[in-house]
Amino acid sequence: FDDGIRHSEFLLHGVTGSGKTEIYLRAIDAALARNRQALVLVPEIALTPQTVARFAGRFPGRVTVIHSELSTGERYDVWRLVRQGEFDIVIGPRSALFAPLARLGLIIIDEEHESSYKQNAEEWGSFTVFYDARAVATQLAAITQSALIMGSATPSMESYYAMQQGRLTLLEMPNRVLGHREHVAQEQVEVAPSPAASVPQDQPDHAQPTVYAELPPVEIVDMRQELRAGNRSIFSRSLSAELQTTLSAGEQAILFLNRRGTATFIMCRDCGAVSECPLCATPLTYHERAQTLICHHCNRRYPIPQTCPECDSKRIKFFGSGTQRVEEYVHQIVPQARVVRWDADSVARKGQHAAILREFVEQRADVMVGTQMIAKGLDLPMVTLVGVVAADVGLYLPDFRSSERTFQLLTQVAGRAGRSARGGRVVVQTYTPEHYAIQAAAQHDYAAFYARELLFREEHGYPPVQRMARLIFWHKNEAKAQAESERMALVLRRRAEGLLFRGDLDILGPAPAFFSRYRGYFRWQILLRAENPSALLAGLDIPFGWRIDIDPVSVL
Structure with missing residues (x-):
């Protein structure tokens, strides 16, 4: 910021406890000094209170939060106040990216490696889209001529690879700073009671020498x-x-x-049958406090069987932790x-x-x-x-x-x-x-x-070396799910031949997804690996029931 705010993108790679948050605070200070605003993304709502307390302590009265735990009225109030310019710093998870900051000059993505920055639109009935907040933030920074800082102790393979390709500027913090020399200062981690809350001024003590740990x-x-x-x-x-x-x-x-729960599955010791969710075909998890079996996919709950439904044995055993x-x-x-x-x-x-x-x-x-x-x-x-x-x-x-x-x-x-x-x-x-x-x-x-993992990715053509697209088809009839997936795979292979994609494209599948049943639906998938898999999909007639995920964070 020394010569004014401009579009620039940084990867801040600092070990845990190295002081990345202090770098964020000083960058925000510089942005505010130039009459620009800042957006801070965190991966989870759970991190918001601790983050807000630290930032509001440095910038009292200028910080607000946006997240899904706010009521509709609260979200509207915050949105309106941000639009009116009442706050200069917005903190929140992925959805905060769309806050109406008119003078945006700085975007910070903390813990940028977290998969929660990718919106999951796969679930049946979802009316949203797959989007990656990191990719959206990159575009927003370019449009608004803002600086972008993505920080992590464990950067994603994609971000570190982009840095090596020259698309991000690397900032390194290899040493841990001893941030707590006495007993914990409670005010630094106090939970902010409201979106507009602030805590006492928490200016850094630059005179105090840095002590490394x-x-x-x-x-x-x-x-x-x-x-x-x-x-x-x-x-x-x-x-x-x-x-x-x-x-x-x-x-x-x-x-x-x-892993949540008390036991990860229950099994009959006579016939080996495992209690499964009838809608998702995944093992049910035993929760002792609730005295029930829960499906961690659809959240349906079932009573604990007294006898095996397959062989009527009473030798039911709990396994896993x-x-x-x-x-x-x-x-x-x-x-x-x-x-x-x-x-x-x-x-x-x-x-x-x-x-x-x-x-x-x-x-x-x-x-x-x-x-x-x-x-x-x-x-x-x-x-x-x-x-x-x-x-x-x-x-x-x-x-x-x-x-x-x-x-x-x-x-x-x-x-x-x-x-x-x-x-x-x-x-x-x-x-x-x-x-x-x-x-x-x-x-x-x-x-x-990173070096070892990149060898694996290069050998098999996985991201970040190539890009990937995942096509998932949902249907309540297993035979129809399989038939449609096979039809689509054939269409894609013929299309690839016509577009001369052969050699630059891998089409994997179709095959049942790892979680092949979910909430009563059967799931089949096709994976595309190519430099630009979207080119194969452009203009393709895609029937109802398909979900398309470009650059998936998981293929399970």
């Missing part, structure tokens, strides 16, 4: 060895000991498992521990995000158990231990991004530890300790992961 050491525990040693619990001996030590010292711990089971186990080994759980089940009602975060920040809880929600940018200085209960969850899903997602989740959740002078440590439990994503995350080595 080490990233937390990571211990990888091979759970195969734990089994051989006779330990069949979900916690390794190391994690159990570290948890007890942490709580005895009056410090806090985060336990991460990217979810966040509720982890919570129960913490109470078994540390009965006095105060535990909060942060997952999609515990934050189903409005305001629960902020309430759970406030309870943990105010140290009214000792342990936070959660899914991927806890890996997203939270600044919790009293957390000195992070335990990853099962690092392998999601690693071997049939999706080309599985390794990338695993690396990002492990790196991000590990980054919640050691953000104060107390230091921190991380315990990662896994059955595949040799996997490159787990090894790179344990070493906090993004470059090593």
Whole structure:
């Protein structure tokens, strides 16, 4: 901004706790000084209160928020006030991108690697479109001549590849800053009570010298060895000991498992039948507190069977572990521990995000158990231990991004530890300790992961080396879903031959989607890999029932 605001795009790659938020604040300060406005995107509503508190503290009275938890009236009021120029900084998730900022000069996308920046329009009955907020922000920045900053400790493969191709300017922050030298300053993480709220002025102390901190050491525990040693619990001996030590010292711990519920499936021990959702054909998850089985796809609930519906056996067994089971186990080994759980089940009602975060920040809880929600940018200085209960969850899903997602989740959740002078440590439990994503995350080595993953993407022609389009067809009749998908694949192959696409295009499928049934519909898909798959689809007559996703964030 030294010579005026102009369109420029940056990738801010900083390790967890390196001070990326301070860079955002100073960039906003420069934009406001030039009578321009700023838009700050965060991946989850859950992150909004903590982000708002920090930004409103620096810019009191100039910050507002827009997100889906606001009522229709509240959203209109905020939209009207923004349009009238009452606020200069808008914070929110993906939808905040469309706030009517007349003097926009800066767009910030925090945690730019998060898949939630892509609007999922696949669900049947959806009347919206697939759009990627990162791509829209890039266009908006060009139209408004704004600066664009995309920040992350684990940039997406696409963004880092774009930087290497010269489309983004790299800004690096390789060192962690010791941001909390004394006890946690509560006002920095206080939840803003309303869209127009502000907290006391929080100007940076530039006179105070920067103190750097080490990233937390990571211990990888091979759970195969734990089994051989006779330990069949979900916690390794190391994690159990570290948890007890942490709580005895009056410090806090985060336990991460990217699965909700108490047991991930129930099965008959006589015939092997697994209880499934009749509409989605996926295993039902047992939730002990609700005493029910829940489908995590359509959210339908079913009673727990007393006997097997297939063979009438009473030998029904619960298998697997979810966040509720982890919570129960913490109470078994540390009965006095105060535990909060942060997952999609515990934050189903409005305001629960902020309430759970406030309870943990105010140290009214000792342990936070959660899914991927806890890996997203939270600044919790009293957390000195992070335990990853099962690092392998999601690693071997049939999706080309599985390794990338695993690396990002492990790196991000590990980054919640050691953000104060107390230091921190991380315990990662896994059955595949040799996997490159787990090894790179344990070493906090993004470059090593990127290099290895790019080789895989180049070998198979996956993004970012080539682009991809995903065509998904929904129908309540399985035979018709298959027939239409086969017909479309034939049309696409003939069209490719006519347009001389051969050699530059791969058409994969048709095949049933990984989740082949969803809410009573059968799903088949076709994948296109090419430099520009949209060219094959241009002008094509696409019947009702198809969903087209360009640059999908998942192919499951």
